[in-house]
Amino acid sequence: MRNFKSKSSVVLLLALTTLTACHSELQKPLTQAPAVKDTTSSAQWFNQGKQLAQNAAPVANTQTAKNLILIVGDGMGITTHTAARIFAGQQQGLLGEEYTLSFETLPYSALIKTYNTDQQTPDSAGTMTALVSGVKTRAGMLSVSSDAERGHCGSSQGKSLATVFDLAEQQNKATGIVTTARITHATPAALYAHSPERNWESDNMLPEEARKNGCLDIAQQLINHQQGKQRLEVIFGGGQRHFLPTSEPAGKRTDQQNLTAQWQSLPDHHLLTNKQQLQDADLTHGHWLGLFANSHLPYVDQRDKHTPGLLDMTQAALSRLKHQPQGYALMIEAGRIDHGHHAGSGYKALREAEELDQTVNWLLNTIDLSETLLIVTADHSHTLTLAGYPTRGNPMLGVVFSNDDQGRPETKPYKLTDGGYYTSINYRNGPGAVALQRPSVDPQQALQPEYLQQALVPLESETHGGEDVALYAAGPWAHLFGGTMEQHWVYHVMRHALLAE
Known part of the structure; x- marks a missing residue:
């Protein structure tokens, strides 16, 4: 449950979340000019601010973090963030501007620079690598240093970067990934794969140079990861096509390997392909691969009853990870915010952001923030603008x-x-x-x-946007976040919290 280690900060949290009631079903957008009227008086506006000023700052938590949850709204820049706040509030019959997204209630925040070593406006591979490895790298490369050349296997040999999941697994923590994108896509892949090219999701995309020099595709790297001592307990998302041979419908693998079969051949490894299986699974033990779509999960409005949403997968993942006595590290990605923007559809992007809001709201009412470092941020922005003089x-x-x-x-x-x-x-x-x-x-x-x-x-x-993104945090050592920070510094706060060095 929510625990900010300070009575005054709890009072502030309650004040900020008065309008943040969780609703069970996403609704349709407003279809007419605003009919709701704001009846807030001048005295009420003033007293809201006065109450904030009278609250003491939250007490810094310097305990070692047992758990870590890193949440990435892919492409959720500042404008998306603001528009999502208003959009989500309007779905609840409010004017919208006064609404508070669940993660905006977290007591610490910062602005995060997002550039890659070679690009002013970044991509998700380079930015996620910075977040989880503590090192900035080139656009398009996954957890390999910028000494490598993008798309060149030989240049990446010996250039792999350790990630925060490597650290967590060394501490015998359970690790998990939840995403609405393909699990071989850039953001999730940066946690378990090392590749000079993000597009090498299955072997059909490997060039001859990569084959000759022994580079493996990202899906194969996941299977190989599970054969080592450090293994993911949970990975839920889409991307089944990169695990199946071309002899299977929609399969992409030209090596004709069935990686889902390889996964299931490993000890205590299980495969899930639909929502009902996810709900019925005994997640108290074992390693679970959930491939709930051939490519990315459908957008919120396009999912059928067989496809789980972000909240469904998050709840299931936590039900597995919480059984680890040493704690866990979980990455959650709302990956299709980014895709909605690329398609030029503000509606799709904001609906995905609204789902993220609901998921974080559930988490805040479930986890113990006295022992869990929770971080909500974005990997990069988009070119969405919010302007004009609307009422x-x-x-x-x-x-x-x-x-x-x-x-x-x-x-x-x-x-x-x-x-x-x-x-x-x-x-x-x-x-x-x-x-x-x-x-x-x-x-x-x-x-x-x-x-x-x-x-x-x-x-x-x-395209993506190049401006800073927001970060919100609570839990052990979250007070280290503040001001304007380099993106790769986020890793070092997570590392410090896990090790309490």
């Missing part, structure tokens, strides 16, 4: 309704000088790019899940 409570996905000269909400959408409407969230680039003359936004079409927000620069896929 308070403007539907996050809708066209802009502005205020009149007296500050009252207009009854019709704001019309630009080009005669058209516009939305407050847009992209710098991507598939939603428009040409001059800019077409107007249809107010009803803008609210549809498949609508692509308008963008400036036409690209097949919207």
Whole structure:
């Protein structure tokens, strides 16, 4: 359960989470101009701030962390974070701006620089490597140092970087990964694989040079990892295709190996492929591979009853990891926030972020923060913008309704000088790019899940953003987070907390 080691910080937490009630089912977006009115008085606004100022700072916890939970909202930059807050609040009938995401209640925060050693705007492989190894590296490379050349196997030999999972497993802690992406995708793979190329998810992508020099694909590296002394207890996500031969439907492996069969041939190793199996499994012991989709898990709205969500997988993973007397290390990735943005769909990205909010809310009501270091951050940002002058409570996905000269909400959408409407969230680039003359936004079409927000620069896929991302933390040694920090420093706080050096 939540424990911030300080009565005053608990009071602050309760104040911040008044509007953060967990809801069991994600709802549809608002479909009209805001109807909710803010009745907060000037005295109430003032007293809210006064209460905050009167609370003492939380007491620093300098105990050794028994457990570690690192949560990554892939692509959840500051604008995504803000838009998700408003969006999630509006699903609960609020104006939205006053809502508090579950992880925003954590007592420590920082801004995190995200650049790679070779790119100003980073990719997930390089950023995740920095987070879990304590060393910055090149874009596209997984837990190998920047001395290597991307995509060149020979140059990466002897350049592998140890990760926080290596450290945890040396301490005999249970380790687990939960992701809505493929488990061989960059973010999860950085914890168990070492590769100069993130795209080598299965052997069909290995070039001849890599084969000659003995580099293994990422899926094979997972199986080999399990054959050593240090083994994952849980890894849940998608990506079945990279474990199956091309002779199987949708299989990608040209070596014709069935890695799911190899996994199950290992002692006490079990395979899960659907939600019912996950719910029925006895997770008190053993090693569990959950492959719940051929590629990435479907987006929230596109999942059927057979596909578990982020919360389902997190609950199952924790039910396995908590049985380890020495503790555990768990990485949770909301991977499809990133994919929604690449597709130019603010709706998809915000729905995935809302699911992350609900998952963290469950965790905060379940884990003991006196012995668990909990970190919520992003690996990088995206080009999403939140701008214009929409009225308070403007539907996050809708066209802009502005205020009149007296500050009252207009009854019709704001019309630009080009005669058209516009939305407050847009992209710098991507598939939603428009040409001059800019077409107007249809107010009803803008609210549809498949609508692509308008963008400036036409690209097949919207790109990452290069700005800092936010980090929130609680638990042992979380007080070391603050100010603006390099991304690879996050690893060193985790290491310090686990070792209490």
